[in-house]
Amino acid sequence: xxxxxxxxxxxxxxxxxxxxxxxxxxxxxxxxxxxxxxxxxxxxxxxxxxxxxxxxxxxxxxxxxxxxxxxxxxxxxxxxxxxxxxxxxxxxxxxxxxxxxxxxxxxxxxxxxxxxxxxxxxxxxxxxxxxxxxxxxxxxxxxxxxxxxxxxxxxxxxxxxxxxxxxxxxxxxxxxxxxxxxxxxxxxxxxxxxxxxxxxxxxxxxxxxxxxxxxxxxxxxxxxxxxxxxxxxxxxxxxxxxxxxxxxxxxxxxxxxxxxxxxxxxxxxxxxxxxxxxxxxxxxxxxxxxxxxxxxxxxxxxxxxxxxxxxxxxxxxxxxxxxxxxxxxxxxxxxxxxxxxxxxxxxxxxxxxxxxxxxxxxxxxxxxxxxxxxxxxxxxxxxxxxxxxxxxxxxxxxxxxxxxxxxxxxxxxxxxxxxxxxxxxxxxxxxxxxxxxxxxxxxxxxxxxxxxxxxxxxxxxxxxxxxxxxxxx
Amino acid sequence: xxxxxxxxxxxxxxxxxxxxxxxxxxxxxxxxxxxxxxxxxxxxxxxxxxxxxxxxxxxxxxxxxxxxxxxxxxxxxxxxxxxxxxxxxxxxxxxxxxxxxxxxxxxxxxxxxxxxxxxxxxxxxxxxxxxxxxxxxxxxxxxxxxxxxxxxxxxxxxxxxxxxxxxxxxxxxxxxxxxxxxxxxxxxxxxxxxxxxxxxxxxxxxxxxxxxxxxxxxxxxxxxxxxxxxxxxxxxxxxxxxxxxxxxxxxxxxxxxxxxxxxxxxxxxxxxxxxxxxxxxxxxxxxxxxxxxxxxxxxxx
Numbered sequence: 001x002x003x004x005x006x007x008x009x010x011x012x013x014x015x016x017x018x019x020x021x022x023x024x025x026x027x028x029x030x031x032x033x034x035x036x037x038x039x040x041x042x043x044x045x046x047x048x049x050x051x052x053x054x055x056x057x058x059x060x061x062x063x064x065x066x067x068x069x070x071x072x073x074x075x076x077x078x079x080x081x082x083x084x085x086x087x088x089x090x091x092x093x094x095x096x097x098x099x100x101x102x103x104x105x106x107x108x109x110x111x112x113x114x115x116x117x118x119x120x121x122x123x124x125x126x127x128x129x130x131x132x133x134x135x136x137x138x139x140x141x142x143x144x145x146x147x148x149x150x151x152x153x154x155x156x157x158x159x160x161x162x163x164x165x166x167x168x169x170x171x172x173x174x175x176x177x178x179x180x181x182x183x184x185x186x187x188x189x190x191x192x193x194x195x196x197x198x199x200x201x202x203x204x205x206x207x208x209x210x211x212x213x214x215x216x217x218x219x220x221x222x223x224x225x226x227x228x229x230x231x232x233x234x235x236x237x238x239x240x241x242x243x244x245x246x247x248x249x250x251x252x253x254x255x256x257x258x259x260x261x262x263x264x265x266x267x268x269x270x271x272x273x274x275x276x277x278x279x280x281x282x283x284x285x286x287x288x289x290x291x292x293x294x295x296x297x298x299x300x301x302x303x304x305x306x307x308x309x310x311x312x313x314x315x316x317x318x319x320x321x322x323x324x325x326x327x328x329x330x331x332x333x334x335x336x337x338x339x340x341x342x343x344x345x346x347x348x349x350x351x352x353x354x355x356x357x358x359x360x361x362x363x364x365x366x367x368x369x370x371x372x373x374x375x376x377x378x379x380x381x382x383x384x385x386x387x388x389x390x391x392x393x394x395x396x397x398x399x400x401x402x403x404x405x406x407x408x409x410x411x412x413x414x415x416x417x418x419x420x421x422x423x424x425x426x427x428x429x430x431x432x433x434x435x436x437x438x439x440x441x442x443x444x445x446x447x448x449x450x451x452x453x454x455x456x457x458x459x460x461x462x463x464x465x466x467x468x469x470x471x472x473x
Numbered sequence: 474x475x476x477x478x479x480x481x482x483x484x485x486x487x488x489x490x491x492x493x494x495x496x497x498x499x500x501x502x503x504x505x506x507x508x509x510x511x512x513x514x515x516x517x518x519x520x521x522x523x524x525x526x527x528x529x530x531x532x533x534x535x536x537x538x539x540x541x542x543x544x545x546x547x548x549x550x551x552x553x554x555x556x557x558x559x560x561x562x563x564x565x566x567x568x569x570x571x572x573x574x575x576x577x578x579x580x581x582x583x584x585x586x587x588x589x590x591x592x593x594x595x596x597x598x599x600x601x602x603x604x605x606x607x608x609x610x611x612x613x614x615x616x617x618x619x620x621x622x623x624x625x626x627x628x629x630x631x632x633x634x635x636x637x638x639x640x641x642x643x644x645x646x647x648x649x650x651x652x653x654x655x656x657x658x659x660x661x662x663x664x665x666x667x668x669x670x671x672x673x674x675x676x677x678x679x680x681x682x683x684x685x686x687x688x689x690x691x692x693x694x695x696x697x698x699x700x701x702x703x704x705x706x707x708x709x710x711x712x713x714x715x716x717x718x719x720x721x722x723x724x725x726x727x728x729x730x731x732x733x734x735x736x737x738x739x740x741x742x743x744x745x746x747x748x749x750x751x752x753x754x755x756x757x758x759x760x761x762x763x764x765x766x767x768x769x770x771x772x773x774x
Contacts, residue, residue, distance in 0.1 A: 002738045010668055014480035081635070083616040084609050086662045093480040095660055107637060114639040223477065238493045242526035250522070252490040252641065257476060281489070281521035289476045293489035293522070306497055331637045345642050348497070404640045413646040415636040 005090075013223060014093045018113045018145065020136040021122030026153045030122065030193035031085060031098060037200040038087045038215070082112040091219045105132075106364060106378040107331045109139050110418050114404070118147040118221055120214075125152050125190075128168050129175065135365050137176065142327065142364075142380075142420065144400050146184040147221045151214060156192040160205040165190045179367060182397070187217055230290075231315035232256030232264075233394070233402050235347035236308045240295055248279065248295040249304055251348065254401035256312065257289040258296070263313035266304050267392040268320045272313055273298040307349040309392040309402070318394045318402060319424035324385045327362065327396075328355075328375065332409060332416035336375035342416065344387060346405035352388040353407070359383060375417075382422070396420040481669050488515075488657040489522040490641060491620060492604070495655050496522075496529050498645040499602040502655075505591075506532040506559070508544045509721045510677045511606035511658055513551075514666055517675050518657060519604075520555065531558035533603075535594060537586035538568050539723035541699055547678045562594035574725040575704055582723070592628050595652065602645075602653045610662045620659045626650040664744055671737040681740065683717040683732045694728035 021027045085096045097112030099105070113119065119140045123133055140148060150172055158164055169188040176186065189198055190209055197203030200215045212220070233254040240248035258264070258275060265272045277297040278288045288294040296310060304310075311318060330336055336355060344353035359382040361372035375381050396403030407417035446454060478486065495502050504519060506512045519528045534548055552559035564572075567585040574582045595603060609615050619638045624630060636644050647653060658666070670677060688695040689703070689711045696703075698711045703725065716729035717740075734740045 002742050006668065006671065006738060006741060010481060010672055011479050013477055014483045081617060081637075084660065085616060086610050086660070088480075088662070088664070093662075093665070111637045111639055115641070237490065238497045238523075240523055240526040246525060248525075250493055252486060279524065281485070282524040289478075291478065291483065291486055293486040293493070295524070343646065345644070347642075348494075401640065404642065406639055406642045406644060408644055408646055413636075413644070413648060415638070415644045418637070418639045 009090055012088070012090065012092050014095065015118060015218065015221065015223060016095045016097065016116050017218065018097045018099065018109070018116035018119040018140070019122070020099070020109060020119055020140065021132075025122040025124050025127075026193045027098075027122055030120075030151070030153065030191075030199065031096060033193050033196060033199045034094075034096070034215070035085060035087045037196065038089055081108045089215065089219060094218065105135070106139065106329060106380065109136065110143065110329045110331075113140060113143040113145055114418065116143070116145050117224055118149065118218070119145045120149045120151050123150060123152050123168060123172075125154050125158055125164055125168065129172055131365055133172075134175070137179070137181065138364050138367055141179070141181040141183065144182075144396060146182070146224060148183050148186045149214065149217055150186065150188040151193075152188065152190050153193055155190045155197060155203075155206065156195045160190075160192075160197070160203075162206075162208045165209075185221065187211070189214060189217070230255040230399065231318075232258045232262075232310075232312040233318065233399065234258070234288075234294070234296070234310045235349070235392075235402070236304055236306055236310060237348045238306060239304070246297070247301070248277075248297050249310060250293070250295045251310070252293045253288055253290040254347070255290045255399050256315070257287060258312060259287050264296075264298070264310050265313045265317070266302060267309045267311060267318065268390050269303070269308065271302045273300040273302055275299075307347075309347065318392050318399075320390050320392050321424040322387045322390050323356075323425040324387065324391065324393075324419075325359070325422045325424075326383055326385060326405075327380060327420040327422060328383050328407065329380050329418045329420075330375045330377055330416065331418060332412075332414055333377055334409065334412070334414075334416070335377070336417070338374070341388075341410065343408040343410055344385070344391075344405050344419070345408060346391055346393060346419075346421075347402055349389075349391060351391065353385050356384045356386050385419075391424070393421055393424060395422060395424075481665065481672060484661055484665060485518065485521070485669070487641070487660065488518045491643070491655060491657040492519050492522045494643055494645065495602050495604065495653075498643075499653070501598070501600050502530040502602040502604070503533045503560070503595075503598065503600040504528075504530055504604040505606070506534050506548070507606060507721075508534065508540070508548045508551075508678060509606065510666055510670060510681060511608065511661075513675050513677050514661075514669055515604060515606045515658055516551070516555075516557075517673060528557060531560050533560040533562065533594060533598075533600075535587060535591045536561050536563040537582070537590070537723050538563055539573055539582070539586070539702075539725060541678070541680055541697065541721060541724045541727075543680055544678055544721055547676075551676075560594070560598070562590060562597070564590040564593065573702065574723060575702065579726050582726075586723075595628065600652065601647065602655055604655050604657060606658050607656050608661050608663070608666075609656075609659050618656065618659075620656055621645065622654045622656065623647070624652045624654060628652065630654075664741060667737055667741050667744070671741075678721060680718045680721060683715055683735045683739075685713050686716050686729065687711045688714050688716055688729055695731070696727075697724050697729060699724040 019027055019031060083098045085098055087094050097116055099108040099112040121133060121136050152165055152168055189211060190206055191198045191214055193199060197205055198213045202213055233256060234251045235254060236249045237251040240250050260275050260278055262275045263272060264275060275296060276299045278285045279295040280292055338355055341352045341354050344351050358372055358375060360369040362369060362380040364380055372381060394402045403421040405419040406415050407419060409416045532552060564586050572582060572585050607615060619635055621643045622630060623636060687698045689698060689707050695716055698708055714731060715733055717732045717734060718727060718729050721727060732743060734743050
């Protein structure tokens, strides 16, 4: 019996979700509910027994444990940023990225939301849609999270009445459609995290609600990675070469599917070949698909190195270019310095990059744009970037993996910003021959002894992408 | 064609990506191998990541000299069978002075034979990245630790100032003398580990499975009589019980649980119904007995 249970259990998939909201909205209670009640449910499924659905506000003591943990962190003065928590049912494993609602909300939400397939936005039914709700919605849309659950909480506190719920639900739908969000699904449910209504168990207190419970929604939301529709992309991460006869290109499939025999193009070189073999781990396979880690062997001996991207020749090609327009979320206490050379890491490529211009500052509360000259912690701006070598990428709205990057401070090595690619200008060898970029050596972590090395770097840049850089003391 | 990846395969894909990223970006990585079940899974994933090539970094075991003897046998067999370079390091000075949990207490023992030994070994070989098998579900403080966790020149972790970690783009840049601890199993839970061991038929130390063993009840903890270094008065109290271990470490500090689970299925079944976390069976406090000795130690070292 246990063997059958395990065999079935192994087949479940994995969903990553973000919880947005503050402790005041009952977020800790909701997470506690999910963690503890799902374990109970798991036990029940194994025992093939049914418990009475839990009524009334009992069992609060269980959740105190979790909340205490958060309190302890606060007392220790540890920055509460993103904490990851885990639970599972017999259908799915869930990873919750739990981020605080108030302090540093932008940095934390962007971090937690970057890997999320789904977001739960919590609303206190007595408060309705707040500035925070709108802000969270904008950030979630910006991050390309396609499945949204608006959980209207604390229904117990208003006697489980239908009207307040309906008013908030229709107000939110109306506002969200006016914003032009690209959510695939938007579900709105009335819950009480404290009493457990519609979280795991269906509530008898709200007979007027006939939709799914929160857990039912979490279990049934389709995974975006499970679609074979996007074009195939695999940034080459590592070359496996145990002997002269074997040359495997290892990497994680960012999107799409690939089969043995398919024609592939390697970018940025543009050389092509056919797929001879695909390995997932030590197993030979006919197909590869996102998000597998695979090793690909090609029919022809072509020069490929880390940072290149393998794509399918018969599908839409990614952009190749050095000039990006992007949204950048600043995460560093040290503000952005224009014309400073940062590191930019995208996929498996790291290049040097500088912000040429800040086009606008994005107001995350309203989606509005305004002018600005610099970018500091938790601000989001539309920028133009110039890279030292061409990037192979897609726009973030087309591909959440090949359209994302991070910015690293060359001095502190801190992750200073998260970037979302909006568009790429095709490589033009004549770019900016006139423009002068002044870079302070000391500000970029170089000393006078590094001049020789820097000149070498400049020549590499020149030979690879036609940008001439002169380096003088 | 079904393009849905099971949770175990999704976790595996993520871990392999992390392991490859380290091999590509660091000049001297090492995999810390503790011989436990998580280490067994991590090592298995590393072999998969570079197949059909060899894993391009060594394993390192920090031997506290108080591990279960079955662990050491398992370790040596594992490295030999896989033709994998294994570095074994221990704190020679403390070992020669006879540091151990029975005489010095768990705090001093852990500090000298585990923490100090690890830091010295990392420095000795100049490793710039070290894989560890820790999981975020093990304890609360780990829930927020990054997968690529930065260590400064003093090899210290600063939870207040961690680098944001976004998408699957890992910041691997470090300065001279700094290093990164990498946790490829961050998103695995204990049950995932056992399911994967079962599915992939990964060998683990037999102590995880229930068997009749000689144990002594010390303050409610069942301690295995693993060798003659256990004080005689304790050894004399040993009784045969059917027990297994949820975690493995130094034998005097690792309590067994009474169990009849002698298969992975049995372990998983027990786990689903278990109320205690696996950490509660680890590190027994001998410190009260050792406080005098501790003072001497502190003055001495």
